[in-house]
Amino acid sequence: MKNDPLVIAGRTFGSRLMVGTGKFPSAEALRDALVASKAEIVTVALRRADFSMPDTDSVLSVLDPSKHLILPNTSGARTAAEAVRLAKMARAAGLEPWVKLELTPEPKYLLPDPIETLAAAEMLVKEGFVVLPYIQADPLLAKRLEEIGTATVMPLGAPIGSNRGLKTREMIRIIIEQSTVPVVVDAGLGAPSHAAEAMEMGADAILVNTALADAGDHASMAKAFAMAAEAGRLAYLAGLGPVRESAEASSPLTGFLSGV
Amino acid sequence: MDFSEVLNAWPEARVRELFSHAESHDVQRALKRDDLSPQDLAILLSPHATSSLEEMARVSNRLTRRHFGRTISLYAPIYLSNVCTSDCLYCGFAIRSGMAGERRTLTESEIRAECKALRAHGFQSVLLLTGDAPRVAPLEYLARALVIAREYFVSVAIEVYALGSEDYRELVDLGLEGVTLYMETYHRETYSKIHLKGRKKDFDYRLGAIERAGSAGVRRLSIGALLGLHDWRMDGFWTAMHAKYLQKKCWQSAVSVSFPRLLHTPDRYPVESLPSDRELVQLILATRLFLPEVGFNLSTRERADFRDRLLQLGVTHVSAGSSTRPGGYTSHGDKALPQFEIEDRRSPAEVVEAIRRAGYDPVWKDFDHSFHRAQSMDDDRVAAIR
Numbered sequence: 001m002k003n004d005p006l007v008i009a010g011r012t013f014g015s016r017l018m019v020g021t022g023k024f025p026s027a028e029a030l031r032d033a034l035v036a037s038k039a040e041i042v043t044v045a046l047r048r049a050d051f052s053m054p055d056t057d058s059v060l061s062v063l064d065p066s067k068h069l070i071l072p073n074t075s076g077a078r079t080a081a082e083a084v085r086l087a088k089m090a091r092a093a094g095l096e097p098w099v100k101l102e103l104t105p106e107p108k109y110l111l112p113d114p115i116e117t118l119a120a121a122e123m124l125v126k127e128g129f130v131v132l133p134y135i136q137a138d139p140l141l142a143k144r145l146e147e148i149g150t151a152t153v154m155p156l157g158a159p160i161g162s163n164r165g166l167k168t169r170e171m172i173r174i175i176i177e178q179s180t181v182p183v184v185v186d187a188g189l190g191a192p193s194h195a196a197e198a199m200e201m202g203a204d205a206i207l208v209n210t211a212l213a214d215a216g217d218h219a220s221m222a223k224a225f226a227m228a229a230e231a232g233r234l235a236y237l238a239g240l241g242p243v244r245e246s247a248e249a250s251s252p253l254t255g256f257l258s259g260v
Numbered sequence: 261m262d263f264s265e266v267l268n269a270w271p272e273a274r275v276r277e278l279f280s281h282a283e284s285h286d287v288q289r290a291l292k293r294d295d296l297s298p299q300d301l302a303i304l305l306s307p308h309a310t311s312s313l314e315e316m317a318r319v320s321n322r323l324t325r326r327h328f329g330r331t332i333s334l335y336a337p338i339y340l341s342n343v344c345t346s347d348c349l350y351c352g353f354a355i356r357s358g359m360a361g362e363r364r365t366l367t368e369s370e371i372r373a374e375c376k377a378l379r380a381h382g383f384q385s386v387l388l389l390t391g392d393a394p395r396v397a398p399l400e401y402l403a404r405a406l407v408i409a410r411e412y413f414v415s416v417a418i419e420v421y422a423l424g425s426e427d428y429r430e431l432v433d434l435g436l437e438g439v440t441l442y443m444e445t446y447h448r449e450t451y452s453k454i455h456l457k458g459r460k461k462d463f464d465y466r467l468g469a470i471e472r473a474g475s476a477g478v479r480r481l482s483i484g485a486l487l488g489l490h491d492w493r494m495d496g497f498w499t500a501m502h503a504k505y506l507q508k509k510c511w512q513s514a515v516s517v518s519f520p521r522l523l524h525t526p527d528r529y530p531v532e533s534l535p536s537d538r539e540l541v542q543l544i545l546a547t548r549l550f551l552p553e554v555g556f557n558l559s560t561r562e563r564a565d566f567r568d569r570l571l572q573l574g575v576t577h578v579s580a581g582s583s584t585r586p587g588g589y590t591s592h593g594d595k596a597l598p599q600f601e602i603e604d605r606r607s608p609a610e611v612v613e614a615i616r617r618a619g620y621d622p623v624w625k626d627f628d629h630s631f632h633r634a635q636s637m638d639d640d641r642v643a644a645i646r
Contacts, residue, residue: 022329023328024329024621025329025619027621046630047626049625050624076627078479078512085630085631086631088630106511106512107514108553161326214329
């Protein structure tokens with residue numbers, strides 16, 4: 001098997017499965033899931049993280065900086081200013097200057113605000129952050145963010161927690177085709193088959209949270225997602241090309257010329 | 261458009277008709293739907309749904325977990341003042357309730373002492389309460405208390421008399437995260453019979469307050485009816501409809517619902533229609549199926565063992581180690597008049613243990629100072645980019 005690392009902002013990672021740490025019933029459950037997932041990039045909601053109590057915080061106490069890149073997220077931020085403040089607070093608390101921008105003002109579907117996300121991304125890139133923005137599967141927005149200098153784009157498959165899979169697959173396909181930065185499919189991946197599908201399409205990585213936190217057996221579900229991500233990636237590399245939408249025509253218009 | 265229009269569209273007679281026409285196959289159909297209508301809500305609140313509680317519980321448990329994970333958030337109430345100029349028949353604070361106890365309004369140093377005591381238990385989220393006494397606890401007093409509380413806690417909410425839009429905006433600028441305001445009952449006639457004097461007599465002003473808070477930028481809006489004042493099914497229906505309305509109108513705010521039962525009232529107001537344990541469970545489950553993403557609060561009014569069971573049924577936010585006396589967390593409150601009797605007297609540590617035993621992660625912090633609006637260079641720079 002060829003060496004096929006994930007590269008984000010010049011840094012290499014062996015795993016293409018990122019894990020979100022919210023919603024787990026206990027620190028032990030989270031630990032079991034993380035170990036089985038072999039994830040190297042792990043997101044943490046800054047609204048929840050208690051940096052003053054890293055040993056008892058049920059997420060921070062489980063993370064190991066030698067194994068995991070802690071990727072703080074700004075979930076719950078309603079404006080760019082809030083997201084920027086959160087990112088700076090995380091940096092001041094000693095985390096690496098990487099941030100997953102999650103500007104989610106609407107608490108029911110937690111959909112990302114494109115305007116505030118763009119503004120926050122520009123600000124944070126200028127401040128030297130490695131910015132990974134969570135977005136609607138909007139190909140134009142993805143290009144705008146890439147131009148600003150974000151390290152990846154992270155289009156959603158379906159609303160957070162909905163477990164509905166790649167509802168936005170047509171748009172994700174376009175993003176993957178047009179993007180020059182890694183594409184991480186995030187949110188809505190409810191089953192390992194969804195993860196495999198995203199990787200088969202050519203996504204560079206995926207992020208899963210609810211499906212793991214909500215599982216009966218956290219370790220097994222995490223292992224299943226890890227295997228699915230690897231399987232999908234392997235299939236993609238083996239030549240499972242994109243399905244062409246338009247069939248390649250024979251020559252209905254000019255075919256008559258070949259006999260002449 | 262405001263909520264009174266929605267309320268007027270669902271008068272008691274209309275809702276009662278839905279209750280009486282519900283049949284068991286309607287209940288089954290409602291259970292299978294993803295997106296419930298008000299008619300479905302009424303069906304699940306009706307007597308016909310009482311035999312389907314176990315199925316409703318399974319769906320409720322799953323829906324709650326999907327949005328909230330297996331987490332329970334903790335908060336503590338701080339009673340700043342029990343002085344009251346209203347005379348609400350059902351409340352221990354009423355000016356003529358006849359209940360024994362001192363009337364107190366906390367000084368700044370007393371507020372700090374309460375905050376320190378709660379912080380030591382681990383709380384990061386508090387709810388500041390007063391009686392209905394705008395002259396004794398005016399906006400300036402509330403603002404000062406909010407600023408003090410923010411020195412100790414990441415998340416501060418208030419449960420006080422209804423305020424105007426400008427008042428809420430001012431408090432939001434000072435870092436207010438949430439407003440809790442119970443309508444007590446959504447039934448106008450009953451409301452006017454039990455609120456005898458003071459500003460609280462104005463039903464419409466109170467009804468519109470939580471919307472004003474949302475429009476002013478308050479991020480958490482918590483509503484509820486006092487169960488027992490009127491038919492619990494009716495108030496349950498209207499409360500849920502109010503929550504649904506707020507989700508649309510105040511789309512950037514998180515809505516939550518409380519289910520306070522009037523278990524203890526002053527002698528002059530015996531409660532006639534208190535929901536039983538089973539009925540309270542039905543109300544919580546029906547509301548969860550109608551509102552999958554709304555937070556559910558359960559206070560220490562309820563017994564410990566009952567609260568523990570409800571953790572599995574849709575509750576997401578609980579108070580712990582509470583006192584309803586001003587100064588109740590230090591010796592300042594020993595003689596003060598409480599608002600109601602606490603049934604769950606466990607310490608915060610004991611409640612945390614119970615949450616873990618139930619298979620949930622206790623969450624102290626679900627907010628951050630970074631969220632608060634502040635005039636800063638960053639805000640100007642961001643504005644320039646847009």
